[in-house]
Amino acid sequence: MAGSARVVWLLLALNTAAAMEGDSCVTPHQRMGSCVQLDTCRPLMMLLEGPRPLDPRAVDxxxxxxxxxxxxxxxVCCAQPTTPSTTTPGQTAPLTDPLVDVTGxxxxxxxxxDICSPPAQNRIIGGNKTALFxxxxxxxxxxxxxxxxxxxxGGTVINKRYILTAAHCITNLPPSQKLVGVRLGEHDMSKELDCVDDLEGQICAPPYQNFTIEEVIPHPQFSKSKLQNDIGLIRLSRDADxxxxxVKPICLPIGEPQRETLEGKKLIITGWGATETGLASDVLLWTTVAVVPLDKCAAIYQRAVPISEAQICAGGAARDSCGGDSGGPLMYVGDxxxxxRRMQFGVVSFGPKRCGTxxxxxxxTRVGAYMDWILASMRP
Incomplete structure (x- = not known):
């Protein structure tokens, strides 16, 4: 082991823990593991094999x-991975990399x-159509x-230059489909100017903002076949207004919200994608979906793809996200x-071919599991 890895090995040697090899232990993220030699723990070795110099958070x-x-x-205390070949119905594969608290x-x-997820305007349209703004x-x-x-x-604004979306929306695209731009501030695609009647009279939104793309950043471990690590960023060619x-940014989970399972709670999804009629909507729509336990979700998808702790499963009733909503947000509230404030906990990745089955x-994709990657991939 050379370079930065030797430094980390010496740092580890400074500690005074006293477990024996093979003993049970608890990882820094409160998962049960086994006390093993570092070179036999794949998740931690992946940290050592990352970009140089090593991230101080990885060293910590x-x-x-x-x-x-x-x-x-x-x-080291290693949470042993569960591979798809040994995963039994109801089991889920653990995170490929340790979840890193990005609080500091x-x-x-x-x-x-300071400005993410502003309060919703009280101009309700009715049904499952969203209100302007x-x-x-x-x-x-x-x-x-x-x-x-x-x-x-779809995607979400997270700062003036970056859009959070799904990796499958920006990489490995078919030859007949080229990503060329991003639109913000849209509401009703059938109209050039979005207006609603209010008690104060007619209120109109400013024109939508169109952008070309400076850079696309899919997660480096995105797997199209297994649909893992389905998350990515788009850097806009100029600042959003x-x-x-x-046009405002959404809040992302930081600290304790990164680990929330939200099991049993109803979360909000929004998009212009296909509805239960099979047609795309001109107007931005919303609905709620209940979070499904991961073990139940893993059993449902066991013949198709592995389900990991870096994912959230929700819906499976008459209301659900559909094709065209990919890359959009799964939202709840957080501190x-x-x-x-409203917070994005998930990115729409995949589901059954028939929506609402x-x-x-x-x-x-669980956003909290990728906050360290998101921040590391961004620049001013």
């Missing part, structure tokens, strides 16, 4: 993982926590296709600097 996690010694060499991350300054972080991804420019995926009510939940 390794230090806190140290649990004992063998022949004067330090041992210096790059949090890139997230506008209600979800100002919604983004539409534009593709050049043989039918012309079409919007085929936050001076209007129609941001002592205030309760009973007993078949949609699968969402």
């Amino acid at each position: 996690f390794l230090r806190r993982s140290q649990c004992g010694f063998v022949s004067r060499m330090p041992l 991350d210096v790059k949090l300054r890139l997230l506008p926590l 209600e979800y100002p972080w919604m983004a539409l991804l534009a593709y050049d296709t043989w039918r012309g420019i079409q919007f085929r995926c 936050f001076s209007t009510d129609s 941001v600097d002592g205030e309760v 009973a007993g078949q939940p949609g699968v969402y």
Whole structure:
């Protein structure tokens, strides 16, 4: 072991934990594990094999993982992975990498926590149509296709230059489909100007904002076949304009909200995608979906793909996200600097071919499991 890895090995040796090799232990993220030699623990070795220099957070996690010694060499507490081949019905694969609490991350300054997820305007349209200005972080991804420019995926604004979406929306695209732009501040695609009648008279939103793309950043471990790590970022070619009510960023889970399972709770999904009639909606829609236990979800999808702790399963009833909602948000409320605000906990990834199929939940990428990657991938 060379370079930065030797430094980490020496740091581990400074600790004084006293477990023996093979003993049970608890990881820094409160998961049961075994005390083993570092080179036999794949999740921690992946941290060492990452970009140089090693992230200080990775070094800190390794230090806190140290649990004992063998022949004067330090041992680490390793949560052993469960591979798809040995996963039985009801089991889920653990996180590929340890979940990193980003509370102290210096790059949090890139997230506008002071203005994210502003309160919803009380201008309700009715039914499952959203109100004007209600979800100002919604983004539409534009593709050049043989039918012309079409919007085929969604996303969310997380700061003036970055859109959070699904990796499958930005990489490994078919030859006939090229991602060419992003639209923000849209509500009703059938109208050039969105207006609603209010008690104060007619209220109109500013024109939507169109952007070209400077960079696409799919997660490096995205697997199209297994639909794992289905998360990505788009860097816009210029700053989004936050001076209007129609374009604002959404809050992301930081600290304790990163670990919330939300099991049994009803979360909100929004999008312009296909509805139960099979047609795309011109108007931004919303609905609620109940979170499904991961073990139940894993049993449902066991013949198709593995389900991991880096995912959330929700829905599987008459209301669900559908094709065209990919990359959009799964939302609930969370604490941001002592205030309760709407927060994005998931990114729409995949689900049954027929939307709203009973007993078949949609699968969402868990944003909290990727906050360290999101911040590391962003730049001013």
